Amino acid sequence: MSDDIALNERLKAKAVELGFAACGIARADAAPRTAERLHQWLGEGMHGDMIWMEARAHHRESPAGLWPEVRSVISLGMSYAPAVDPLALAGEGERARISVYAQGADYHDVMKRALKALARWLVAEVRGADVKVFVDTAPVMEKPLSEAAGLGWQGKHTNLVSRDHGSWLFLGAIYTTLDLAMDVPGRDTCGSCDACQAACPTDAFPAPYRLDARRCISYLTIENAGPIPHEFRAAMGNRIYGCDDCLAVCPWNKFAASASANRAFAPRAELAAPALADLLALDDAGFREVFAGSPIKRIGRNRMMRNCLIAAGNSGADALVEPVAGLLGDESPVVRGAATWALGRLDRGRFEWEREARLAEEMDETVKAEWGI
Structure with a gap:
C-alpha cells in the first residue's frame, strides 16, 4: 500500500471518529464546469436577493479562486438522517413544520468543530501541510466538490445525493496544499426519476x-x-x-439510516x-x-x-x-x-x-x- 493511500485511509478513519459519515478527496480543479453553471444561474437572477452569491462569484468559481495555493479538497459529510417521516406534519394545520436539519443543534457550529479537529490531525500527521476549513458560510461550492470527491452526485433537486445517506448530509470542506490521492467521482444515478x-x-x-x-x-x-x-x-x-x-421523496433515502446520524442533530x-x-x-x-x-x-x-x-x-x-x-x-x-x-x-x-x-x-x-x- 502506498503512503498516499495509507494516509487517505487514516484520514477517513479519523473523520468517522469525529462524527463524519462520509469523506472523499478531489483535486482542487476537479469540478471544471462549476464556474460556467454558477454564472448562468446568476445571470438568470435565480439567486434572488442572495447578493453575496454574485458579489463573491469570483471566489466561488473554483477553490483556487478563493485560495490559490490549494491543491486538494477534502469533502466531508455529516448525516442528519431523520428517524421519522419529514412529511408527517403536512396535514397538521395548527402545528408548524421545521426543516429536519434545523430541529437540532446548529450544524455550522458542530461541523466547524469537527472540521478544525480533523485539520489539526492532518497538520500533525504531515509536516508542512497547510489547511483551511469551510462550512456553508464561505464562498465554497460544496456540492460539486463533494460530487468530484465521490460522496455522491448532485440530483435533479440540485442537492447532493448519496447511495448510503440519501439526501441527508451536511457538507463541509478542508482545502489543503497537499497533493492527496484522489477518490473516484460520484456518478449520477437519478435516471428517469422526477x-x-x-x-x-x-x-x-x-x-x-x-x-x-x-x-x-x-x-x-x-x-x-x-x-x-x-x-x-x-x-x-x-x-x-x-x-x-x-429531499423527503427521493428514493435513495430508503438507504439512509437514522442510526448513522450525528447525535448532535x-x-x-x-x-x-x-x-x-x-x-x-x-x-x-x-x-x-x-x-x-x-x-x-x-x-x-x-x-x-x-x-x-x-x-x-x-x-x-x-x-x-x-x-x-x-x-x-x-x-x-x-x-x-x-x-x-x-x-x-x-x-x-x-x-x-x-x-x-x-x-x-x-x-x-x-x-x-x-x-x-
Whole structure:
C-alpha cells in the first residue's frame, strides 16, 4: 500500500471518529464546469436577493479562486438522517413544520468543530501541510466538490445525493496544499426519476438540475427578508422554516439510516412539532430563548413571526384568530402585513372590523396593500 493511500485511509478513519459519515478527496480543479453553471444561474437572477452569491462569484468559481495555493479538497459529510417521516406534519394545520436539519443543534457550529479537529490531525500527521476549513458560510461550492470527491452526485433537486445517506448530509470542506490521492467521482444515478420536481409545492425547478431560488420555500422562509409573495403563500402550508419535500421523496433515502446520524442533530422536543399558537406568542427575548443554539435563530424574530403568520393563515383554525389579531399592531411592518393577510384568511368579519380601526393609523405602504388599499 502506498503512503498516499495509507494516509487517505487514516484520514477517513479519523473523520468517522469525529462524527463524519462520509469523506472523499478531489483535486482542487476537479469540478471544471462549476464556474460556467454558477454564472448562468446568476445571470438568470435565480439567486434572488442572495447578493453575496454574485458579489463573491469570483471566489466561488473554483477553490483556487478563493485560495490559490490549494491543491486538494477534502469533502466531508455529516448525516442528519431523520428517524421519522419529514412529511408527517403536512396535514397538521395548527402545528408548524421545521426543516429536519434545523430541529437540532446548529450544524455550522458542530461541523466547524469537527472540521478544525480533523485539520489539526492532518497538520500533525504531515509536516508542512497547510489547511483551511469551510462550512456553508464561505464562498465554497460544496456540492460539486463533494460530487468530484465521490460522496455522491448532485440530483435533479440540485442537492447532493448519496447511495448510503440519501439526501441527508451536511457538507463541509478542508482545502489543503497537499497533493492527496484522489477518490473516484460520484456518478449520477437519478435516471428517469422526477419525484423531487413533482413534489415541489411552488414549482421551483424550471428543469432537472436547475433551481429557481426565488420560488423555493427554503429561500422564501429563510433568505427573503420582505413580505412573502402572494403567489406562494398558500403553497407554504404550515412550513415555517425551510422545506424538506424534494429531499423527503427521493428514493435513495430508503438507504439512509437514522442510526448513522450525528447525535448532535437529534430533534429537540420543542422544535419537532411546535404549536403555532405558542410560536405566535413569542417576543424577541422569547424567540432567542426558544431558538438558542439553533440555526433558526439567525433569521431573527420578525422573519420567523412572518412565516408563522402565513402558516396560521393557511391553517383554517379558529383558535388562531386571537393570536393573529394580537400581532396586527406589531412594530415590524413585515409582521403586521403577514398578520393582516392571515386574519383575512381566518375571519373575514374580524378582518373588516380591524381594517376600519387600524387603517387610518397605518403608515407603511406594504401593510396598507395587505388591507386592500
